[in-house]
Amino acid sequence: MRAAIFPMIALLALAGCGTQGELKPAPGHQLPQPPIGRKDKPSANELLSQSSQARPSRNVELHTRSEPRTDDAFDLPPQD
Helix, strand or coil: CHHHHHHHHHHHHHHHHCCCCCCCCCCCCCCCCCCCCCCCCCCHHHHHCCCCCCCCCCCCCCCCCCCCCCCCCCCCCCCC
């Protein structure tokens, strides 16, 4: 009996992972006000998508040899 219950629970959990629907605010709540200068309210999907400024491109420049550090004017010793 237990051997049959576990696969059924696993299949039900797996079936719930595939459901996708449009995002909506919770009951009693609404989306935030539109930004200043914008006439229409952005949808939930528009609010979740990141701009390129929020997600900058990756710098993949690798250091091939060690280089001496430059002096840092703000690297001060602790005060007594």
